[in-house]
Amino acid sequence: MSLKLPKLFYYLLGSILILNLLQANFTELIFDEAYYWHYAKNLAWGYFDHPPMVALMIKIGSYFFDGELGVRFVSCLLSAGTFILLWLAIDNPNKKKYVPHFFALVFSMTLLNAYGFFTLPDTPLLFFTALFLLVYKKFIEKPSFVLGLLLGVIMAALMYSKYHAVLVIFFVLLSNLKLVLNKYAWLAVITALLCYFPHFLWLYEHDYISIKYHLFERPNAPYNFNKYTLGFLVNLVAIFGLTFPFVYYALAKSRAKDLFTKALLYLTYGVLIFFFISSFNRRVQTQWIIVVSIPMAILVFSYMLEHENIRKWLFRLALINIAIILILRIGLIYEPLFPIHYETHGNKAWMALIQSKAGDNPVVFENSYRNAPMYAFYTGKTSYSLNNINYRQNQYSIDNSEEAVQHKKVLYISKYLDKKDIAFPKDSGSIYYGMFMDDFESFRKLRCIVEDEKFELNDERHVVKLYNPYDQDIALKKLKFAIAYLNEAKQFKELVGVDLVPENAQLMHLSSNDSTLFTFKLPKPKKTDAPKYFKIVISENGLRYGLNSKTIKLD
Incomplete structure (x- = not known):
């Protein structure tokens, strides 16, 4: 594995990094990003929905930049790092001849592209999955104390990114059961557990609220084939766009010629089968399967290098994918180019409208962990999400946000008020209503x-x-x-x-x-x-x- 990269690689990677930084700066936040920004206001070893990596990323980025770029800066860097790690994981000596093909393949993957600038838990998950696979590749070539220690730290970083990371670790280890006899593999496991101990402690102190919610408390509609299983199959197409026939063909033709390739195949098929089975019980969200983009990028590009016809068609379709993606990315900023009203459109103006009525008074949003942090981000004012039986618990249920609105005059905003003092129509067509409460008092932590x-x-x-x-x-x-x-x-x-x-x-x-x-x-x-x-x-x-x-x- 050589760390020397072709000049063309640097040029293309630099261009993508600049593009992502510009996109990050000029695109309004999506709701989940605002929610994770709320996480980052108070760093902790865990949060209601996710482990803390995404909050740490936002906190670090906010030291360098204000606004949207501060929220997304580290994501842009990690995305560039992911591309480098994928390149390094490919051994074929002919790869230097096909640098444009590599970038066309990875940049055309829809969510891998989007997570190049959005800050979501999947962004570090993708980066650390690529790093995990690269270090694992070196580990199985020549296990050592240093590599075992490094592998353990990376596994902990994976789990600090998103709980789904357990699938990455499990399926890679399942591909090589002889690791149970390797002392350095046990060193990796022990190191990972020690590094992850602060989060275990946080879960214990919070009565395992995250685990209980994801496994037991989350509502789930009755099985519907179109929404669940068919929706899962549609997601398999969506994550690769027009290249999907050739991507899956290359996957099907890939063979486990060594332990590393075997790990890539186990990880890809393991995740896909796991969520296919899950689709008979619940709706599988597209981002849940995005992690397969990492092993598949390595497998598919390796296959492309050996098969000219596949390489030619994948490259052509990837360029069409990229053209469509770039138009949509402009549409994230300039709404007329986007086919639907999306959550990057109009929130800044809508929050300014609410703030013009609320003044300096705190705003309490009924059942909206999405609107509450978005308001705080774009106005700098106090907000809170009051969650009731028609909604679900979230970070506002366990942090100290409630204290900031107690016994204050607040503007209470909901879609379902009986007394409708003020109307706040949104560009999406929905209407929220507001009313002032002179002495707000809630006890949602009872x-x-x-x-x-x-x-x-x-x-x-x-x-x-x-x-x-x-x-x-x-x-x-x-x-x-x-x-x-x-x-x-x-x-x-x-x-x-x-x-x-x-x-x-x-x-x-x-x-x-x-x-x-x-x-x-x-x-x-x-x-x-x-x-x-x-x-x-x-x-x-x-x-x-x-x-x-x-x-x-x-x-």
Whole structure:
């Protein structure tokens, strides 16, 4: 493996890097980027939805640049690094003759292109996957203490990027089971676990909230072939665009001639099969399979080098792909060129409109971890997402954002207000409404904890422990309790009021940082036939009911 790169490689890579930096600077944030920017305001070892790598990237970039470029600067660098790592992983001596073909192939991959400037957890996942494969290639050639240590650090970096990284590590190790007898491979595993320990500790301190949400709490609609399995197959085409027939043909023709190629094939087929099976249970998002772009770029380019006809057609179709992608990239900035209204369009102006009405008062968005950080980013003002039973928990459910709006006059914004003081129409066609609240007070961190394992719709009484994590006592008269019934897909269907009876009949307040025992009976649902799950939920000061317990199964 030579680190010397052809001059043409530098020219093309430099051109792409400049293009990505310009795109990063002039394209408005997408909602997920704003959300991860919110992460980065308070660096931690973990966040509700993801590990912390994406927040660290934004924090570093923001030291160098303000605005959108600060959010995306490190992503642009990692994308360029990914291209270099892919090139270095290819051994064929003829590759220097086909530098344009290499760039045409990788730059034509749709999401690999988009993650060249967007800052999302997949961006570091792609970079560290490429680095992991390159170091693994050297490791299997000649294992050593240094390579074992480095491999362990990279595996931890993968897992700090996105939980899906476990598939990368698993399928590569599965391709070479003899590693269980290699002392340096065990060194890599131990190093990875030690490096990842701070995140394990964060999960423990937060009651494994991320794992519980992704595996157990996430709502999931009933199986639909068109949306799930057919949608997965469409995604397989979408990630490669017009080149997909030749890309998959090259994959099918690739053979495991050595341990490294075997690892590439195991990783590619393993991820594709895993998510194909998953598609019979839930909708597979396109970015979940994007990691296969890394091993497939190596496999397909290696195949291209040996087969002139495939090389010729892949190159032609890749150039058409790139032309389409570049037009769409301009459309991210200049809306008339984009076929639909996209989330990079109009948010800055919309947030300015809201701020013109809110003034310096904080803005509370109902059920929107997307709008709340976007408002804070573009206005520099305080915002908060108040999540209720019609939505889901997110980072705003566990961080200290709620404190910043307590007992303040706030502009409350929702799509579903009864009192519609102010209208905020969006370019996308939706309309939000706003109203001022003079003394906003919420207690969304109140937790209802049940120990019973069996629940039925009968007259049996159950015990619930109500934990108040706040540094103040909370008057019970401010709270109302209800049972939220959910269907088999864990989708909210019906709300029924419930009486929580305190063990202490004289109880008037929930004590600060303490738990109080109540008993309750499950009320009969009025509209829902045979609900499968329920939550215990709380409304404070007349606000819509929150998300105050885990999802509990009904027998």
